[in-house]
Amino acid sequence: MSFRGKLLGVVAIVIAGLILYGTAIYLATATQQATPTQNQAVSITLPYYAEVQYIDVINQTVQLSIPAGGTYTVTAPLPPGPGYSLEYLEVYFPTPLPSIGVSGNILKSVNEYGFITSVYSPSGSIVLVNSGQNTVNGTIVVSSVFVKTIYVPLTNQSSINITAPDYTYQYVTDQYVELTIPNNAPFSVKDVVLPNGSAFSQLVEKWSGNVTAIQLDYKHIKLDMAYLPSGNYSVELLQGSQYEMPFAMLVKGTQFYNTTVDAHSQVIITTNNFGIPSGWSIMGYVVTVYTVQPLVVGETGGTFIVEANRVSPVYTLSQLIVVHGVSYILPPFIRFMPIIGIYVIYDTQFKVVNPLNVPVIVEYMPIIYKPVGQWSNGNLQVQVYQSDVAQGMWTSLVVQLPETATITSIVTPSGTTYSGYTSSELPWGSEFRLISISPDGHEAYIAVSTLGVSQPGLYTVNVHWDPLIVSVHNTYGSPVSAVVAASQNGQVYGTFNTNASGIALVSVSNPYPVSLSIYYEGVDAYNIGVTTLIKRPIDVTLGVYNVTAIVVGFFNQAISKANVTMYRIGTGPVYSQLTGPNGATQLNGVLTGVYQLTASYGHAKYSKFLTVDSDEVALIKTNILTIINGFPITTGDAIIGAVGIPAIAGVAYAIKSLVDRRRPYHVETT
Numbered sequence: 001m002s003f004r005g006k007l008l009g010v011v012a013i014v015i016a017g018l019i020l021y022g023t024a025i026y027l028a029t030a031t032q033q034a035t036p037t038q039n040q041a042v043s044i045t046l047p048y049y050a051e052v053q054y055i056d057v058i059n060q061t062v063q064l065s066i067p068a069g070g071t072y073t074v075t076a077p078l079p080p081g082p083g084y085s086l087e088y089l090e091v092y093f094p095t096p097l098p099s100i101g102v103s104g105n106i107l108k109s110v111n112e113y114g115f116i117t118s119v120y121s122p123s124g125s126i127v128l129v130n131s132g133q134n135t136v137n138g139t140i141v142v143s144s145v146f147v148k149t150i151y152v153p154l155t156n157q158s159s160i161n162i163t164a165p166d167y168t169y170q171y172v173t174d175q176y177v178e179l180t181i182p183n184n185a186p187f188s189v190k191d192v193v194l195p196n197g198s199a200f201s202q203l204v205e206k207w208s209g210n211v212t213a214i215q216l217d218y219k220h221i222k223l224d225m226a227y228l229p230s231g232n233y234s235v236e237l238l239q240g241s242q243y244e245m246p247f248a249m250l251v252k253g254t255q256f257y258n259t260t261v262d263a264h265s266q267v268i269i270t271t272n273n274f275g276i277p278s279g280w281s282i283m284g285y286v287v288t289v290y291t292v293q294p295l296v297v298g299e300t301g302g303t304f305i306v307e308a309n310r311v312s313p314v315y316t317l318s319q320l321i322v323v324h325g326v327s328y329i330l331p332p333f334i335r336f337m338p339i340i341g342i343y344v345i346y347d348t349q350f351k352v353v354n355p356l357n358v359p360v361i362v363e364y365m366p367i368i369y370k371p372v373g374q375w376s377n378g379n380l381q382v383q384v385y386q387s388d389v390a391q392g393m394w395t396s397l398v399v400q401l402p403e404t405a406t407i408t409s410i411v412t413p414s415g416t417t418y419s420g421y422t423s424s425e426l427p428w429g430s431e432f433r434l435i436s437i438s439p440d441g442h443e444a445y446i447a448v449s450t451l452g453v454s455q456p457g458l459y460t461v462n463v464h465w466d467p468l469i470v471s472v473h474n475t476y477g478s479p480v481s482a483v484v485a486a487s488q489n490g491q492v493y494g495t496f497n498t499n500a501s502g503i504a505l506v507s508v509s510n511p512y513p514v515s516l517s518i519y520y521e522g523v524d525a526y527n528i529g530v531t532t533l534i535k536r537p538i539d540v541t542l543g544v545y546n547v548t549a550i551v552v553g554f555f556n557q558a559i560s561k562a563n564v565t566m567y568r569i570g571t572g573p574v575y576s577q578l579t580g581p582n583g584a585t586q587l588n589g590v591l592t593g594v595y596q597l598t599a600s601y602g603h604a605k606y607s608k609f610l611t612v613d614s615d616e617v618a619l620i621k622t623n624i625l626t627i628i629n630g631f632p633i634t635t636g637d638a639i640i641g642a643v644g645i646p647a648i649a650g651v652a653y654a655i656k657s658l659v660d661r662r663r664p665y666h667v668e669t670t
Contacts, residue, residue, distance in 0.1 A: 041517075041524045042525065050179060050181045053180070054164075054168070054175060054176075055145060055147050056148075056169075057144070058146070061140075061142075066128065071127055075124055076125070086144065086146055088120050088145050089123070090120050091142055095139070096115035102127065105121070107120040110421065118422070148166075151536055159237060160237065162179065162233045169225060174224070174226045177221075180220055182219075182402065183244070185244070186239055189221055190237055191235075192234070195229050204306060204311050211313040211315065214228070216310055216312050217312065218243065248371070250395055252391075253365050253395075254366045254392045254393070258363040258364075266354060274366055276366075282366060282368055285364045285366055286367060287342070288364070292337065292338045293337040293357070295335040296333050296334060301337035303339055304341070304354050306345070307350065311345050312344045316340065317341075322335050323336065369398075379462050380399060383459075394449060394450045399444045404467075405533075406463065408437075408441070408462045409437075411461075413458050431453045434446070441464075466535060467505040469506075469537040470505075470537070473539075474542055480542050481498055482520050483497055484497075484504040485516070485517040486506050487514070513531045518542065543612075545592065547610075547617075548617045549585050549618050550620065551579050551606075552583055552619065553626075554635060563600045564620070565597075568591060569609075601632050604623075623635040625637075
């Protein structure tokens with residue numbers, strides 16, 4: 001054998017050894033990866049949200065002069081600041097003007113004499129029309145009500161901090177700050193701590209000025225900043241399932257009871273004092289406490305103390321009255337101090353402490369309630385039975401709904417439809433029927449019994465529901481095409497596609513929690529439990545990324561026209577693309593997760609596991625030596641085909657030619 005032949009044989013043997021070694025390493029590496037766990041959808045439950053609303057009121061007094069058949073248009077000014085929007089426009093008539101009517105879709109307050117006292121409109125204008133034969137001159141008060149809403153998540157905190165007033169207070173007539181907790185949330189208001197650290201519950205009897213500056217119940221706080229100091233208010237909370245309230249209920253005033261608290265003693269009133277019908281629960285009490293203290297000059301009067309959770313004063317009076325004769329025959333030595341307090345107490349019991357030298361009279365009406373109603377096609381149906389109205393002095397149907405709901409009308413068992421009434425008293429047999437739909441449409445009440453007049457039967461509360469807004473985008477803020485499936489109690493009731501902006505409008509038809517499943521490319525990617533229905537968009541960020549796959553051969557040469565697929569393990573979807581001349585391909589819109597990344601060319605197939613949680617560049621290293629006429633030659637093929645040195649030499653020559661002819665693909669790693 002010539003020297004050249006011997007040398008070629010040695011080279012072939014070395015190359016064959018390298019191929020064998022590379023094949024062993026390749027196989028060892030390829031079998032190292034264990035199958036990862038299955039992909040799971042992200043599941044979260046949104047917290048309950050309380051609403052803090054800053055309510056700016058701008059009042060204007062207007063002198064009217066409207067000729068017969070003429071009109072006068074009232075318009076709202078611009079909002080007082082960023083974030084504020086018009087809630088409603090109100091026109092109040094201090095003196096009723098019977099010949100003045102209102103055109104358009106409005107709410108009105110009607111008093112017991114049938115006169116309109118106020119009209120409300122959610123739009124920015126109200127048109128007053130003189131339907132009489134003579135010019136009408138009068139005074140109206142125009143109130144423009146603007147609202148800014150802040151949402152506060154309710155987790156396990158024991159308080160909510162509110163800074164009031166905000167900066168717009170200087171531009172408006174008055175500012176109210178209201179806190180609303182959803183009825184179905186397991187939270188309740190306990191107390192309010194003022195900026196000076198004093199608890200409102202300890203100031204009820206000492207409060208000076210407007211006693212309704214702070215009002216509260218289980219789910220609400222209202223602060224009137226015209227009578228309160230500026231600063232930070234802390235609303236203390238209680239938490240527990242016992243604080244959940246129904247969205248619809250019958251509320252009943254039972255009867256008045258009275259008791260006397262002797263001097264220097266106390267009394268505790270509980271449900272044991274009167275009893276509650278089956279199926280009803282105690283909501284609280286309306287209480288009046290009063291006495292008159294006889295004094296002489298030099299003596300100072302005192303006061304009684306009302307103790308309970310959530311005492312909301314309605315009226316208080318403490319006044320010193322000096323008694324004297326018309327002449328000096330009776331000098332002014334004698335004084336009397338009447339003390340009166342009227343309160344709404346939202347608690348199961350209350351205590352009255354009397355430290356005075358005279359008895360104190362306590363009169364109270366227990367207020368009880370029971371959940372009622374079924375939802376059908378977005379409307380509330382309530383069956384009121386004769387037993388519901390058989391006892392008590394009055395019974396009312398009360399509805400309190402989330403901000404996505406707008407109550408439009410109430411239909412009574414007789415078919416009478418009430419719409420457009422706010423805080424009204426309408427003739428009803430020998431009595432008056434109280435009815436009101438709040439100007440924002442979220443609350444309503446209607447009397448179902450008053451003294452001797454009642455109307456059991458089926459009531460329907462018609463409600464318009466705004467959809468939930470679901471915004472789906474990727475981590476870069478770009479909109480994502482997805483499908484949102486909505487369900488309640490495990491039953492899917494609708495699917496909703498996102499639009500070009502990534503927005504899906506999800507319809508709702510009752511106030512209860514909703515489950516949302518976000519599907520991307522047919523895969524359940526995100527599950528959301530919505531506990532509070534609010535207007536703020538539900539923001540969903542899907543991990544959707546771009547993956548660049550690079551397929552190279554045994555010598556790092558680019559492998560073009562390789563078929564690259566990505567399979568999201570256990571769930572799908574499958575993404576597929578061919579590599580280009582540089583051996584690379586890009587798969588766009590890949591959902592985050594663990595994938596099996598596969599590159600195949602002819603009979604050659606290579607896989608690896610890839611976790612996608614950002615834009616990725618994935619290198620797939622194959623054992624392809626060369627491709628001849630579309631057929632891949634792998635290291636395995638070369639070993640199997642190496643039945644003789646000449647064959648190996650041929651392979652070596654082919655490899656040498658390939659390496660000389662093509663520049664290897666360079667991959668940088670960092």
